[in-house]
Amino acid sequence: MEVLGRLLGLLVLLFAGTGLRRVGILGPTRTRRLNDLAYYVALPALVFVSTYDRAIGDLLTPALVAGTLAVLFGTAGVAWLLHRNRVDRERRGVAIVQSYHSNLGYLGLPLIAATFSGDVTAVASVVLGVVSLTQVPLTIAVLTGINGAGASIGDELTELVRNPVLLTLVLGLTVGSIGVSVPGPLTVGLDALGSLALPLALLCVGASLQFELPDGDLGTSAAVVALKMAWMPALAWAVFSTLDVGAAAFTAAVVMLGMPTAVSTYVFANELGGDPEFASLNVFLTTLASVGTLFVLIQTVG
Template identity: 30%
Template sequence: MRLPKMTAWLWLEVAVLELLLALWPLFALIVAGYYLRRLAFPNEAFWPGAERLNYYMLFPALLFSSLATAPLDNPALPRLALAVMLALASAWLALLLVRRLRGWPAGRFGAFAQGILRFNTYLGLAAVGSLFGQPGLTLAALMLALMVPTVNVLSVWSLTAERGVSVRSLLLPILKNPLILACLGGALVNLSGLGLPGGSDRLLSLLAAASLPLGLLCVGAALKPEQLGGEVPALVGNSLLRLLAMPSLAWAVAYGLELPAMESTVLVLFFALPTAPTAYVLTRQLGGDSQLMAGIITLQTLLAAASLPLLLMLVAG
């Protein structure tokens, strides 16, 4: 009876080691970005420019190339679409109920909603690539094509609900989002059958290769630990909901739909990611509680260093 038990423990140790080996370089880049900015290296003007370069050029190149070559007839797509929409709809309905009970104004509700619904895409794709390689990145790109527009619509609505929102003001940020445009363009190229001729695939792969490490450095540079001093219960509660409750919801949906192992893991991973640093920019632009949003982003990113390996280990088990 001892041999199976020892074998199971050995497998668990190997799985944990593989997860740590895949994830620790990602968080090392985040920490490096934090200290580089605090040391003013290369200079303060570098980081906003790096964020814009990544957001408008490098990261869209990664999404475009992934979807342009993805098998859009993949049988995983309908399953993933159903799983993503079920999980997001459940979370959104719960948020609306809590808002009604607590009476949150739109500025505060928008920060809480983004803390629970949005996700750090850079960290997610880097983790999926480390764990599953190109097949995982293809699944992740399909998921992003579904999640990015949906989450952006809900984020804008949550921040503007009290003022009323027109269709134009709701859709304009979506239509101008470079990530959404890249997903749409990649899907259209894929469906057209044109492919990526004339070395364009190599150009896109070079741009994409620079995206994830630069994105993780920028995530670290955007951390603001000084924002963690106020509203501790709100920050902790929001972080626990995002990092523990949301992946639990995703796991329940994946289990109910009987998703295959890799699809389940990718789904849970994206629902376990800390919220997106760009949520701070949107919150500030739309008059939300930007200080609360900055605190949520920072605390979730710090806690994710512990929660992500634990959750992935449980899902893999």
């Protein structure tokens, strides 16, 4: 019941963000400031306190990387097979990328930190890094390849490696591997900031969700939801069950890869020739479905 209550609270915060946007309280400027607070302060603080006392070799293992990439590319491959014959290429590319592109930073890591132990959160931080460095260029390649839109993957990768969350992950793993002592008051303060990551991120995601239905194609949206919220975590479970990983790594990988579609896919679709209304609908549907699927997933791995 505790997990269900937490997930229902997640849903409340999401709709609160949407409601605050609709009544004008969370306008573009305030939403951007709230997003900056989560992106540049709360999430980096959460990543650092999760990793600063752990050696990189204990977290970043070949099995974890191989399993994560197998699930990511395996889901992308199934999505391509399922949607490759769509005549409407603007929705074809969106349907493919939204079947595998997960919301790890604004939902996955904060939710795991609020639900599981520090060991699981530390591994989840590494999963965030591995997947982010892979799914972003993959998504850009898929959308530009299908839509013929102009985009520099090199520029996007440069922006990605400047991501404050990923930079903090490298810093935390470096500090943990070297064995540098971090003052207690600093970690306490960072832990308090990190605890704000989930509510801030949920308000930002909620303020970004749109409910307008595009013309038809609910069948394609249903396929996206099924792949993202059922197939991908099931594949993760199957893959990591065969690998030599500990309980913390298994839990972190399966739950992180069971997260809904990232809001950033809407941005990519809007910039790279995709259908933004269709993308927005899928983000909303997968996020809504995640309350039920994550409850089952967390209860099962727990």
